[in-house]
Amino acid sequence: MQTNWNKKVMILGSSGRLGGTLVNQYDQRHQVIPCRRVEVDLNQPETLEAALAGADVEVVINAAALTSPDVCEDDPEQARRVNADSPGRMAALCRQRGWRFIHLSTDYVFAGQGSALLDETAEAHPVNAYGRSKREGELAVLSANPEALVARVSWLFGPQGGGMPETALQRARAGQPLAFIEDKWSVPTSTVDIAQWLERLFTDLTGVQGLLHLCNTGVATWRDYAQVSLDLAHRHGLLERAYPTQGCRLRDFPAFKAARPPFTVMSNARLAWLLGMSPDTWQVALDRHMASLAQR
Numbered sequence: 001m002q003t004n005w006n007k008k009v010m011i012l013g014s015s016g017r018l019g020g021t022l023v024n025q026y027d028q029r030h031q032v033i034p035c036r037r038v039e040v041d042l043n044q045p046e047t048l049e050a051a052l053a054g055a056d057v058e059v060v061i062n063a064a065a066l067t068s069p070d071v072c073e074d075d076p077e078q079a080r081r082v083n084a085d086s087p088g089r090m091a092a093l094c095r096q097r098g099w100r101f102i103h104l105s106t107d108y109v110f111a112g113q114g115s116a117l118l119d120e121t122a123e124a125h126p127v128n129a130y131g132r133s134k135r136e137g138e139l140a141v142l143s144a145n146p147e148a149l150v151a152r153v154s155w156l157f158g159p160q161g162g163g164m165p166e167t168a169l170q171r172a173r174a175g176q177p178l179a180f181i182e183d184k185w186s187v188p189t190s191t192v193d194i195a196q197w198l199e200r201l202f203t204d205l206t207g208v209q210g211l212l213h214l215c216n217t218g219v220a221t222w223r224d225y226a227q228v229s230l231d232l233a234h235r236h237g238l239l240e241r242a243y244p245t246q247g248c249r250l251r252d253f254p255a256f257k258a259a260r261p262p263f264t265v266m267s268n269a270r271l272a273w274l275l276g277m278s279p280d281t282w283q284v285a286l287d288r289h290m291a292s293l294a295q296r
């Protein structure tokens, strides 16, 4: 059977940390249609049909979202429109037109009270407005389009910057305190790796539907994540010396408006089974990222 590997891929949230990486990674191999907020505003779900009416695409990836937990806490109505209502409409539209729809979600759908790895069957029970809006988005997407894929990701880092590696590096260079939370756990994950996994999911693994956890392998606290970032920055010549971090607790951050779920470490066993190989550990993926920062 002949498979067409070159796809017309629309990417919403193309200015974001993940969406920007997807655009750059796919640009040479697919016909990429980046979609910014000026073209499609998810805060106005009723305009989606008109905005996408003339589109010529085969795959739609929604990496757009209102991602700040504290902003969502302040404006849960906007969070619901952007993170739930619009993705649900998009899913329905894609189903009508026969387009593959991939929607990005988050480990923040979990309450984070346990200490066991969370697979796709684990109960979602969000503790803040961001998590609730994202969970509503998952349900809206899968109810409107059961063939859609909802991919949950966590603690992103990659070429677009803006993640923990850049924060830790900037703080070390500025001589600022290096205290990081050590009672919150998740899985740092490379946006470049996610781009590769997603590409399989819209080329040869097109039958995969429902929930799927897309994360590197392992577990980290914010402090682990910061410490390994600083150690790798030193090894790759981005810092002249080693910088030790200190630990602090979630309760030391009373300025957080939204509650943070403490333990949201996802299992990537389903992904590993689909790929036929285990995703790299987050440390290996982060090493690649720091090496690429050093080459800039």
Ligand SMILES: NC(=O)c1ccc[n+]([C@@H]2O[C@H](COP(=O)([O-])OP(=O)(O)OC[C@H]3O[C@@H](n4cnc5c(N)ncnc54)[C@H](OP(=O)(O)O)[C@@H]3O)[C@@H](O)[C@H]2O)c1
Pocket: 012, 013, 014, 015, 016, 017, 018, 019, 036, 037, 040, 041, 042, 043, 044, 062, 063, 064, 065, 066, 067, 082, 104, 105, 106, 107, 108, 134, 153, 154, 155, 156
């Ligand atoms: N970052 C993480 O560590 C993390 C962790 C777990 C899950 N996720 C999930 O991963 C996905 C991508 O996250 P990210 O970190 O790449 O997000 P991001 O960097 O905050 O980017 C969000 C994107 O959404 C767009 N957007 C926001 N409001 C919009 C609106 N009303 N209409 C149209 N576009 C809008 C933004 O456009 P503007 O540039 O115009 O604002 C931007 O392109 C999201 O679903 C997020 O929930 C991220």
